Amino acid sequence: MRAEILDKFGKQVRDARLQRGLSQEELAEKAELHRTYIGMIERGEKNITLINIGKIAKALAIAIDELLKDIN
């Protein structure tokens, strides 16, 4: 599954995660998602659902619309 929108979202998640000094493992634990899933999201390999977007945003303590800024 390759799509520009997924690549852009993955980069936003990665940037926000690194800004908060979190490893993929730590983010996965906070978001109650699997570490490999976080890796796939960051590489744009997964067409993430809205519920999981919500979990990741909450774990990063960032608003969903902030996490999706300039993703169009």
Added chain:
Amino acid sequence: MRAEILDKFGKQVRDARLQRGLSQEELAEKAELHRTYIGMIERGEKNITLINIGKIAKALAIAIDELLKDIN
């Protein structure tokens, strides 16, 4: 599949669609999605994916983050 985040998103899609005077059918056609799928999204019955969020936002001519404002 019931979740507050899906209900909120469904309402935002519905409001934006009605503001633009579009029927579910017309939005579905523009977004290249099925009409019943649009109905399910607006009722919060579907855990929509990011690619389909992108399709609906584009069809409504609205930024994705705008469509997801205050959805946390």
